[in-house]
Amino acid sequence: MADVSGTAQLVALWLHDKTPQSRRNYEADVRGFIGFLVQENPKNVRLNDLDLRTVTLNDLQAYADYLEVKGLASATRRRRLASMRSLLRFGHSIDYLRYNVGVKVKLPKRKDTLAERILTERQAISMMAAPLPERDRLIVEFFYYTGARVGEMAILRWRDISPNRDGHGQVTLFGKGEETRRVVIPKQLYEALLATRVDNNPDSAVFPSRKGKKPLQVRQIRDIVAKAGELAQVQGRVSPHWLRHSHASHAMDRGAPTQLVQHTLGHKSLDTTSRYAHAKPNDSSGLYLAR
Numbered sequence: 001m002a003d004v005s006g007t008a009q010l011v012a013l014w015l016h017d018k019t020p021q022s023r024r025n026y027e028a029d030v031r032g033f034i035g036f037l038v039q040e041n042p043k044n045v046r047l048n049d050l051d052l053r054t055v056t057l058n059d060l061q062a063y064a065d066y067l068e069v070k071g072l073a074s075a076t077r078r079r080r081l082a083s084m085r086s087l088l089r090f091g092h093s094i095d096y097l098r099y100n101v102g103v104k105v106k107l108p109k110r111k112d113t114l115a116e117r118i119l120t121e122r123q124a125i126s127m128m129a130a131p132l133p134e135r136d137r138l139i140v141e142f143f144y145y146t147g148a149r150v151g152e153m154a155i156l157r158w159r160d161i162s163p164n165r166d167g168h169g170q171v172t173l174f175g176k177g178e179e180t181r182r183v184v185i186p187k188q189l190y191e192a193l194l195a196t197r198v199d200n201n202p203d204s205a206v207f208p209s210r211k212g213k214k215p216l217q218v219r220q221i222r223d224i225v226a227k228a229g230e231l232a233q234v235q236g237r238v239s240p241h242w243l244r245h246s247h248a249s250h251a252m253d254r255g256a257p258t259q260l261v262q263h264t265l266g267h268k269s270l271d272t273t274s275r276y277a278h279a280k281p282n283d284s285s286g287l288y289l290a291r
Contacts (some may be wrong), residue, residue: 004096007034008047014090019176021151021218029083036063052091056269057101060084064105074108081107119234119246124234127225127243136224137191139207143225143240146183147247147265148173150240154218161193161200169193183264248273 004010011030015023022195028042034050035042037059060081067077119127128141139254142153152173160172169190171183193206205215216224222239248261262273 004047004091007050007052010091010096011047011087012054013094014087014174019174021154022176026083026087029080031078031086033063033084035065052088053097053171055088055101057104058183060101068108073223078108081105095223104137106206117239117242117245118249119238121250123232123234124243124246124250127228127234127238130228130231132228132231134192135196135207136228137197139224140220140228140243141189141205142185142193145185146171146173147244147261148183148240149175149244149266150218153207153240154215154221156206156215157203158159158197158206161190161206163190173266179266181263181266192237232276 007030011027015026018026027047030047031042031045032179034040034045034187037055038045038049040049063084063225064081065075067080072080085102085107086107088100092100106181119257124144128137128144130137130138130140142148142260148171152175155174158172158173160174162170164170164184166184168187170184171185173181173183175181198204198208207216207221208214209216210218225240225243226237229236231241244265251261251264253260257271258273267273267275
C-alpha cells in the first residue's frame with residue numbers, strides 16, 4: 001500500500017502537477033463532498049476530517065442526489081462528481097484505496113451549450129472597441145487573438161512575450177498539466193502591449209493591478225471581460241472562455257486548419273477542437289441544398 005498518511009496527503013499527491021487555480025478548484029470540490037458527509041460547512045472542514053477508505057458507493061450516490069436536489073446546474077454536478085471519481089481512481093491506482101467505488105457513479109449528461117457561448121465577429125469587435133481603460137481593452141483583445149485560458153493570462157510575465165521573425169509577437173502560455181505552447185499574436189497587438197510596459201523587469205506582470213506590479217487576480221480579469229460584454233450589449237455575462245470559444249470558431253470559419261487551432265488552444269484531442277466546426281446555431285446543411 002502507498003505510504004499516505006491521510007486524505008490531505010492523498011489530495012496533495014493527486015493535485016501535484018495541476019496549476020494553482022486547478023488545485024484550488026479541485027480541493028473545493030473535495031471539501032464539498034467531505035462537508036456533505038460530515039454535515040459541516042465545506043469552508044470549515046479539513047481534508048483529514050474524512051478517511052476516504054471508508055467511503056462507500058451509497059455515500060457517492062447520496063451526494064449525487066443531494067447535488068440534484070439543491071438544483072445545481074448539470075455542468076456543476078458533473079464537475080463535482082468527476083472530481084471525486086478522479087481522486088478515488090488515483091487513490092486506487094497507488095494502492096491507498098482497496099476499491100475504487102467511484103467507477104460505479106454515473107455522471108450527469110453534459111449539456112452542449114457551446115454554440116450559446118460563441119460570439120459573432122461583430123460582437124467580438126464591439127467588445128474590443130468598448131470604452132474601457134487601455135489595459136482592460138488589451139485584455140479583451142489578448143483573449144480573442146490568443147484563445148488563452150484565464151489562468152494562463154493571470155500568470156503572464158514579460159519574459160513570456162517576444163517578437164518573432166515576421167514582426168509579430170510570440171507569447172508562451174503555460175497551460176494545464178505543465179503544458180507549454182507558443183502562440184503568435186498580430187503585430188498591432190504586440191506593439192500595443194509593449195506601449196503599456198512600465199519597466200524592464202522580465203518578471204513583471206504583463207497585466208498588473210492598478211495598485212502596483214502584482215498581476216491581476218482571476219476574478220478581476222473575469223469582471224473586466226464581463227464589463228466589456230456589457231458595454232458591447234452582449235446578452236449574458238461574457239467570460240474569458242467565451243472569447244476562447246469565439247477565437248476557435250471564427251478562425252475555423254476563416255479557413256484556419258483544425259490542427260493549427262488545436263495547437264493554439266492547447267487541446268490534447270483533435271476531437272475537442274472539431275466541436276467548433278459544428279457549433280453554429282444559425283447554420284444547417286439544409287441551407288446548402290437547392291430550392
